[in-house]
Amino acid sequence: MATADERLPLERERAVSARSVAFVLAIAAALVLVVNAAAIRRSPAATRSFDGRTVAVKWDLASKGLASDGIVVIGDSSGNFAVSTDVLEAELGRPALNLCTYGRFEVLGAGWFLDRALETSEAPPSLVVVVLGSRTYALVADGFTLAQIPAPIGSWSDRVPGVGLGPLDAFQLVCARLFPLYAQHKGFELGLRKRRWTIDPSRLPILERGTSKLPFAYPDGVAPFAEKTVKELVSLEGPVPSVRDRRSLAGLVRDADARGYDVVFADGPVWSGLAARPEHAEFLARVHAYLDEICAGSERAHRLTGGLQTFEPDVMENPFHLTAPAAVRFSTELAQRLQAIGVPR
Amino acid sequence: MQFNSWIFPLFFAVVYALYLALGARRYRLQNGLLLVASYVFYGYWDPRFLALLALSTAVDFVIGKRLASTDDSRRRVALVTTSVVVNLGVLGSFKYFDFFIESAAAFVEALGFTAHLPTLRVVLPVGISFYTFQTLSYTIDVYRRRMPATNDILGFALFVSFFPQLVAGPIERAARLLPQIEAPRKITASKVEAGVWLLIWGYFKKTVIADQAALVANPLFDGQWETLHGLEPLAAVLAFTIHIYCDFSGYSDIARGLAKLMGFEFLLNFRLPYLATGPSDFWARWHVSLSTWLRDYLYIPLGGNRGSRARTYANMFVVMALGGLWHGAAWPYILWGSYHGVLLVCERAVADVRGVDPRRDLSAVGEWTRIVLFWPLMLLGMAIVRCVSVDQFWHLLTHQSFELTPRASKGFADLALFTWPLVIVQLAQHSTKDLLAPLRLPLPARGILFASLILGMMVFGVREPVEFFYFQF
Numbered sequence: 001m002a003t004a005d006e007r008l009p010l011e012r013e014r015a016v017s018a019r020s021v022a023f024v025l026a027i028a029a030a031l032v033l034v035v036n037a038a039a040i041r042r043s044p045a046a047t048r049s050f051d052g053r054t055v056a057v058k059w060d061l062a063s064k065g066l067a068s069d070g071i072v073v074i075g076d077s078s079g080n081f082a083v084s085t086d087v088l089e090a091e092l093g094r095p096a097l098n099l100c101t102y103g104r105f106e107v108l109g110a111g112w113f114l115d116r117a118l119e120t121s122e123a124p125p126s127l128v129v130v131v132l133g134s135r136t137y138a139l140v141a142d143g144f145t146l147a148q149i150p151a152p153i154g155s156w157s158d159r160v161p162g163v164g165l166g167p168l169d170a171f172q173l174v175c176a177r178l179f180p181l182y183a184q185h186k187g188f189e190l191g192l193r194k195r196r197w198t199i200d201p202s203r204l205p206i207l208e209r210g211t212s213k214l215p216f217a218y219p220d221g222v223a224p225f226a227e228k229t230v231k232e233l234v235s236l237e238g239p240v241p242s243v244r245d246r247r248s249l250a251g252l253v254r255d256a257d258a259r260g261y262d263v264v265f266a267d268g269p270v271w272s273g274l275a276a277r278p279e280h281a282e283f284l285a286r287v288h289a290y291l292d293e294i295c296a297g298s299e300r301a302h303r304l305t306g307g308l309q310t311f312e313p314d315v316m317e318n319p320f321h322l323t324a325p326a327a328v329r330f331s332t333e334l335a336q337r338l339q340a341i342g343v344p345r
Numbered sequence: 346m347q348f349n350s351w352i353f354p355l356f357f358a359v360v361y362a363l364y365l366a367l368g369a370r371r372y373r374l375q376n377g378l379l380l381v382a383s384y385v386f387y388g389y390w391d392p393r394f395l396a397l398l399a400l401s402t403a404v405d406f407v408i409g410k411r412l413a414s415t416d417d418s419r420r421r422v423a424l425v426t427t428s429v430v431v432n433l434g435v436l437g438s439f440k441y442f443d444f445f446i447e448s449a450a451a452f453v454e455a456l457g458f459t460a461h462l463p464t465l466r467v468v469l470p471v472g473i474s475f476y477t478f479q480t481l482s483y484t485i486d487v488y489r490r491r492m493p494a495t496n497d498i499l500g501f502a503l504f505v506s507f508f509p510q511l512v513a514g515p516i517e518r519a520a521r522l523l524p525q526i527e528a529p530r531k532i533t534a535s536k537v538e539a540g541v542w543l544l545i546w547g548y549f550k551k552t553v554i555a556d557q558a559a560l561v562a563n564p565l566f567d568g569q570w571e572t573l574h575g576l577e578p579l580a581a582v583l584a585f586t587i588h589i590y591c592d593f594s595g596y597s598d599i600a601r602g603l604a605k606l607m608g609f610e611f612l613l614n615f616r617l618p619y620l621a622t623g624p625s626d627f628w629a630r631w632h633v634s635l636s637t638w639l640r641d642y643l644y645i646p647l648g649g650n651r652g653s654r655a656r657t658y659a660n661m662f663v664v665m666a667l668g669g670l671w672h673g674a675a676w677p678y679i680l681w682g683s684y685h686g687v688l689l690v691c692e693r694a695v696a697d698v699r700g701v702d703p704r705r706d707l708s709a710v711g712e713w714t715r716i717v718l719f720w721p722l723m724l725l726g727m728a729i730v731r732c733v734s735v736d737q738f739w740h741l742l743t744h745q746s747f748e749l750t751p752r753a754s755k756g757f758a759d760l761a762l763f764t765w766p767l768v769i770v771q772l773a774q775h776s777t778k779d780l781l782a783p784l785r786l787p788l789p790a791r792g793i794l795f796a797s798l799i800l801g802m803m804v805f806g807v808r809e810p811v812e813f814f815y816f817q818f
Binding site for chain 1: 351352355534535536537538539541613616617622626629630707712774775777778779780781784785788789791792793795796799800803804805806808
């Protein structure tokens with residue numbers, strides 16, 4: 001039997017050698033690295049999640065280069081689902097490629113896909129269309145997020161738009177590559193919990209020229225998502241667009257001027273209910289003001305005016321994502337507006 | 346700057362590299378480095394509050410020196426009173442002023458009058474309760490002649506602001522920490538191994554167990570509590586119980602691990618409190634640096650157990666109620682402290698009547714029986730501190746049954762998924778009476794354990810830096 005005080009545990013440090021401590025730490029470090037390497041080798045993001053697949057497919061498309069007189073669309077998921085390359089090609093008579101991915105990559109990451117396409121092409125395209133929803137301007141990507149873009153390590157700082165990543169971003173970028181279990185934890189956690197390691201690509205098809213087809217609407221989720229978005233928009237501190245977005249947008253314009261192609265900034269589709277919110281309108285007005293400012297200094301940059309293209313929840317999965325039939329409507333209107341400003345030349 | 350933010354590992358890596366480069370022989374330079382680092386660490390939240398830290402440091406350093414230079418008892422009382430008034434005044438202004446004003450207004454309005462009382466609406470400086478108590482221990486100990494006053498302003502400033510324990514403890518005593526600051530530190534292999542273990546285990550407890558438990562508890566308490574029934578109230582309270590322990594003890598482990606890596610030794614703050622056999626045993630295990638502070642600087646000065654039984658009971662209750670108030674300027678904390686005060690008084694009264702020591706010898710069966718019997722009482726206390734209203738508490742209490750609803754089932758499943766490592770480690774610690782029991786494993790097994798916890802954090806750690814619960818205290 002033990003008294004109360006004797007029952008209390010203590011911390012009993014034992015004498016150990018520095019060598020044995022080093023040995024333990026080396027084993028731990030090696031195991032962590034090996035398990036991470038094995039995990040990503042056995043379960044690459046492209047087969048494990050739809051996000052990972054989208055990024056991999058779009059990067060692959062970008063790596064195949066561009067048609068010299070073609071149109072390339074970059075941007076976030078609103079553009080990924082809303083811009084039909086078939087419609088653009090039919091309306092504008094030029095080959096089109098949709099390299100839109102996700103808003104969480106910010107304008108910076110969207111630009112990297114264009115940069116990848118340009119570095120693998122013999123000549124620049126005729127027109128680059130940047131399609132972004134308002135929410136994307138409120139998102140802040142860290143190094144772990146940007147590391148999901150399969151640009152080789154070392155190329156990040158040279159990519160256009162070059163925005164000078166901070167030491168923390170750079171540290172996270174490297175960590176993300178070394179430790180995919182950390183950087184892609186949601187996919188791995190889901191896999192472990194549900195014991196499901198591969199996705200069925202046919203559930204969210206990506207067509208040959210990069211258009212993703214959203215096969216279903218989710219009307220009930222639109223309004224709650226919009227509320228969340230409004231909170232994100234109003235809570236963004238600092239200038240709108242953010243300093244990094246401004247640098248990225250300006251970088252895109254500079255590159256267009258330097259290489260001699262047109263760049264057009266277009267708003268993504270949005271739920272009419274969100275578009276009617278004053279917070280949203282005010283936020284977007286600030287974005288537009290900045291875009292107008294940088295376009296004014298360029299022969300090649302334009303902001304597409306004519307108002308937001310709004311849609312109802314029955315054709316949306318969230319306030320920015322359109323189902324395939326609605327995407328045709330959006331793309332047709334987009335093509336007509338492009339023609340109205342005389343692009344592609 | 347939070348321990349679980351990405352900036353902290355970079356910050357610590359730089360500080361630690363410089364610390365090691367300076368070497369133990371230049372420990373005063375090391376102290377200077379740690380002081381600058383501590384102010385950067387604290388100023389990262391809000392640089393304005395550095396002034397409070399500096400004020401607290403300056404006042405108590407000067408008062409300590411003056412206490413040392415006089416034997417005039419009236420002057421000594423005046424000096425120590427000044428220290429207490431300044432420190433508690435700052436704490437009271439920032440933490441308690443609005444609470445007392447609003448409580449008074451509510452009371453006046455309950456009597457049928459209209460109250461228009463001013464409030465300060467100031468932001469609570471992070472960790473103010475911790476460093477106020479820490480620096481107070483210095484002047485009180487110098488006043489009591491338990492330790493000499495220090496002449497080293499740099500060392501004293503570091504004692505008040507040392508970043509590993511600045512914002513959430515352990516609340517160090519000057520008599521323990523100052524001598525470590527004012528002498529070269531020795532970093533041994535044993536300390537490094539123990540420090541690394543505490544860091545890994547602390548981060549695991551915080552990012553995996555505590556934050557995942559919070560994901561179970563918060564929706565049940567915050568949004569859906571009026572619909573809770575069956576075993577759902579139990580799931581909610583259990584999840585919060587796991588959350589608060591792993592959050593706070595995780596922070597303490599990280600703080601103590603960092604300290605060990607730099608050759609310091611902090612107080613043990615948690616000694617397996619959920620294996621306590623009763624209220625007094627619980628407070629010998631939970632937030633030990635606070636409970637011993639309250640014992641030494643409040644309970645004993647009030648008379649402790651030297652008076653009548655009634656006086657002893659009153660002292661116990663008052664100390665626990667004030668301990669609750671220390672945790673937060675809100676009625677749930679006061680009620681929680683008072684509840685534990687009642688438990689302690691009841692335990693003591695039963696022991697007095699039966700003539701046995703409440704912390705007497707126990708057989709293994711007796712010990713486990715008491716551990717199990719104490720759990721419902723402890724859970725009740727956790728419900729008090731987490732509920733935001735009497736209605737909510739009453740709802741949880743009256744809608745509890747043994748029906749296993751889908752929501753309860755999911756809650757328990759999630760808790761089981763993330764809590765089993767805690768159970769295994771704590772049973773090993775309990776059976777060996779050694780909190781470093783995992784380091785008794787063979788070398789390769791230790792490496793595998795470290796790697797497993799790190800990999801667990803990578804996959805299951807909650808990402809968004811969730812603020813440590815005790816920061817609000």
